[in-house]
Amino acid sequence: GQSLEQPSEVTAVEGAIVQINCTYQTSGFYGLSWYQQHDGGAPTFLSYNALDGLEETGRFSSFLSRSDSYGYLLLQELQMKDSASYFCAVDSGGYQKVTFGTGTKLQVIP
Amino acid sequence: DVKVTQSSRYLVKRTGEKVFLECVQDMDHENMFWYRQDPGLGLRLIYFSYDVKMKEKGDIPEGYSVSREKKERFSLILESASTNQTSMYLCASSPRPLAGGPDTQYFGPGTRLTVL
Numbered sequence: 631g632q633s634l635e636q637p638s639e640v641t642a643v644e645g646a647i648v649q650i651n652c653t654y655q656t657s658g659f660y661g662l663s664w665y666q667q668h669d670g671g672a673p674t675f676l677s678y679n680a681l682d683g684l685e686e687t688g689r690f691s692s693f694l695s696r697s698d699s700y701g702y703l704l705l706q707e708l709q710m711k712d713s714a715s716y717f718c719a720v721d722s723g724g725y726q727k728v729t730f731g732t733g734t735k736l737q738v739i740p
Numbered sequence: 741d742v743k744v745t746q747s748s749r750y751l752v753k754r755t756g757e758k759v760f761l762e763c764v765q766d767m768d769h770e771n772m773f774w775y776r777q778d779p780g781l782g783l784r785l786i787y788f789s790y791d792v793k794m795k796e797k798g799d800i801p802e803g804y805s806v807s808r809e810k811k812e813r814f815s816l817i818l819e820s821a822s823t824n825q826t827s828m829y830l831c832a833s834s835p836r837p838l839a840g841g842p843d844t845q846y847f848g849p850g851t852r853l854t855v856l
Contacts, residue, residue: 632799638780663842672744672830672849673783678842717782721843727798728843730775732782 632656634731636718641737642708650703650734652718660721662694662701663728668714676703676716705736713738743767744848746831752854759818761851763831771834772814773845774798774806776827783830789814790836821855828852 634654642648652662661680665673679685679694679701691704705712715733722729747762765772771790775783775798785798787806795806803825807815814833818825829852832845 661842663844665845672847673832673845674847675842675844678844680842727785727788727796728773728845729785729799730783732780 632720632722632729634718634720634729636716636731636734638732639735639737641739642705644708644710644738644740646708647704647706648708648736650705650716650718650736652701652703652731654699654701654718654720654731656699656720656722656729658722659696659699660723662692663719663721664690664692664703665717665719665730666714667717667733673717708738710738710740712736744831744833744846746829746848746851748851749849750852750854752856753818753821754856755822757818757821757855759821759853759855761816761818761829761831761853763814763816763833763848764812765814765833765846766812767833767835767846768811769833769846770811770836771843772808773832773834774804774814774816775830775832776800777830777850778827786816821853823855826853826855 664676667673677692694701718731773788774786789808831848834845
């Protein structure tokens with residue numbers, strides 16, 4: 631089966647850097663995505679890694695190590711509006727069947 | 741902008757009722773998905789469809805069925821609602837990705853269903 635593990639909650643200070651980890655065990659692997667969801671809102675796509683290494687998009691970066699079945703989302707210069715839940719998701723192929731992790735609730739404090 | 745709309749934000753039904761949740765996307769996406777979201781369990785895939793009249797079971801299809809008669813519309817049906825189906829239901833759509841590209845899913849606002 632498919633399983634993804636990420637911390638349930640993380641707290642960080644405004645202006646700081648926070649890393650949200652994701653480890654996965656899946657029967658197939660095409661890529662790892664990250665989504666953000668604010669309370670009461672819909673998940674929105676943040677980033678995607680198909681190959682090992684770091685992908686940077688503004689204040690957000692995402693890293694993947696396929697050999698370790700591990701990835702992380704790095705948020706820099708944290709802002710209060712970054713308080714949200716963050717989900718990693720594995721695309722295991724086969725007509726785009728995507729499995730989501732259980733989500734990490736990030737609280738940014740002043 | 742991609743727009744995914746769901747027929748209701750909040751819905752209250754009684755045990756045993758037949759429930760229809762509708763989802764419409766306006767970007768001509770091939771793929772559509774239904775998830776339910778529960779605290780501590782994340783998003784769990786119920787059904788997905790990669791083409792009109794095609795459907796595939798996800799991880800938790802029991803108690804649900806789906807219909808996709810038109811490309812833009814994907815319906816989730818609870819044949820006989822039960823209290824354990826009280827949840828947030830999220831619909832999503834995605835285009836067929838380019839080789840090596842992300843499968844970016846675009847989500848609707850969700851329907852919070854309560855079954856009494």
